[in-house]
Amino acid sequence: MHWTKGIISGSLALALATALPVARAQSAASQAASSEQNWWRNAVIYEVYPRSFQDSNGDGIGDLNGITDRLDYLKELGVDAIWLTPIYPSPQVDFGYDISDYENIDPQYGTLADFNRLTAEADKRHIRIIMDMVMNHTSDKHPWFIQSRSSKDNPYRDWYMWHDGKGETATSPGAPPNNWESAFGGSAWQWDPTTRQYYYHKFYIQQPDLNWNNPKVHEAFRNIINFWLQRGVGGFRFDAITTLFEDPQMRDEDPVLDKNGKPVMLFGKVELKDDRTDNLPQVHDVMQEMRATADKFDSDKFPGARVFIGETYLPNIGELAKQYGAPDKPEFQLPMDTQIGFINKLDVATFRSRINDAETKLNGNTPLLVFDNHDNPRLDARYGDGVHNTDIERVISTILFASRGASLSYYGDEIGMKTTPPTRKEDVKDPVGITGWPRFKGRDGERTPMQWDAAANAGFTSPTATPWLPVPPTYTTVNVKAEQSEQDSLLTWYKALIQLKKTNPAFAHGENVMLDTDNTKVLSWMRQTAGAPTVVVSVNFTADPQSVNLTVPGSGSGVKTLLKTPGAQDPASLNAIQLGPFGVYIGEVQ
DSSP states (O other), rough: OOOTEEEHHHHHHHHHHHHHHHHHHHHHHHHHOOOHHHHGGGGGGEEOOGTTOOOOSSSSSSHHHHHOOOOOOOOOTTSEEOOOOOOOSOOOOTTTTSSSSSOOTTTOOOHHHHHHHHHHHHHHHTTTEEEEEOOBBBBBBBBHHHHTTTTTTTTTTTGEEEEEBTTTSSOOOOOOOSOOOOTTBSSSEEEEETEEEEEEEESOOTTTTTTSSSSHHHHHHHHHHHHHTTTTTOOEEETTTTGGGOOOEEEEEEEEOOOOBBOEEETTEEOOTTTSSOOOOOOHHHHHHHHHHHHHHHHHHOOOOOOOOOOOOOHHHHHHTTEEEETTOOOOEEEEEEHTTTOOOOOOOHHHHHHHHHHHTTTTOOOOOEEEOSSOOHHHHHHHOOSSEEEEHHHHHHHHHHSSSEEEEETTTTTTTOOOSSSGGGGGOOOHHHTTTTTTOOOOSSSOOOOOOOSSGGGGGGGTSOSSHHHHHHHGGGSSSHHHHHTTSHHHHHHHHHHHHHHHHHHHOEEEESSSTTSSSSEEEEEETTTTTTTTEEEEEEOEEEEEEOOTSSOOOEEEEEOTTTTTOOOOOOEEEEOOOOOOEEEEEE
């Protein structure tokens, strides 16, 4: 570059005048592309249970067009992506998790045309659709299994896990191959008289496990993933993903032992480990393969990463860290960190430790926090005290949205929907509730219809229709319409938290650093990022008022309120933050 007396030559000035806007535009485009590629890092993901979200045709079952009709609500809430539990054709033994066709839509929910409309309308609102991908098993009505069980010589025989029994005779099947148990109770082996062998099912009898040692199974699921990527989905949530492989030696599971080395009894039976049937290392190879399939598709046709979410119930943070894969062999962007959300008691020390684990022991990867889903009682049943449930739900939501990483929320939590299990066995729809009654009433209680308003059937379906599950009596006051107009409602709180997550730089990009770490009643942390004010968060885990004195290294004691529990006072400084029962305070350090 040629400079003369500090003045740029005319030709160079002209060149710079032309180049700088172009460079700025390119830089902005580069930043936008990076943001698009990494959209999931600070995402709000919302689980929709389609049967229960919105019915558009009056048959009492939620459907795809109903979800499309509610996209504006989800956009206003601040949702980036919707995870749909399975909407594929299914006998509905496990309400969609028993799939009979992976490349179509169950007529109860609509058609492929309805799905195309949903994705198109969601895209207009910058909301991605995430499909549930069930690779561990199919329905026993899937054509693959129908072929597989027809004869030992059928080409699909080796697509599933078939084994001889022990001590089989001409008149008796003998005992199952080993002591492996179904997650839903009883033996994991089912005798099939047609070919006189047992097949393995980790879950229901009607959900035979696929044989992932067969390369043709791999090929089939690569094609299935590509089918949905072609339709513009934003990614996949992989169901029961750690259960794909079993011990090739077929060894019995060992008993769970107590501290004295004696077998633990559960409901009159010895409780067994699942080391032989869960989290085997070959799962990582499969996920690397499926991720490479999606990443190749992205680079060829569409910008923006397709996110991989894992249903990963794991014993410790080290095992969770493995689920991300390596930089050259990536697996999940967002394996679920269930170690935080399913503590199921408000214990400050445990939360502090596990949130810190997510910050420091995942090799810099993005945590996905989740507190609730369709398989567990809602927040009120697991964390509530029956008196301060709404305040406790504010505490939980603050941890969910104000911690670093992506957040997964379950439909209805934003309005405080309650767990409402059936009171009579004849009303139970969930098969595991029928077999477990009355000790276990199933999962109907957390799957009840979304409560939109105070009209009959809560606005979920036509007032004259019969919903597939009863609408809880709480709908007259706990509903979206009522809470949208209330300044202090839980829905208003959710919206404010999500807005902070999206717009405050420390929330969007900052590290998570624990404060006041000796406190056993209040959990406090700060969010920090370069070039932006630090934000502090304090949540009271008790029903008694608490006072906290926070010290932020390198900062003063001034604080500006960003969000606080309704009715709370603004603190004069970080030295005197007053929290009411289960109170929350979020402030920007001055």
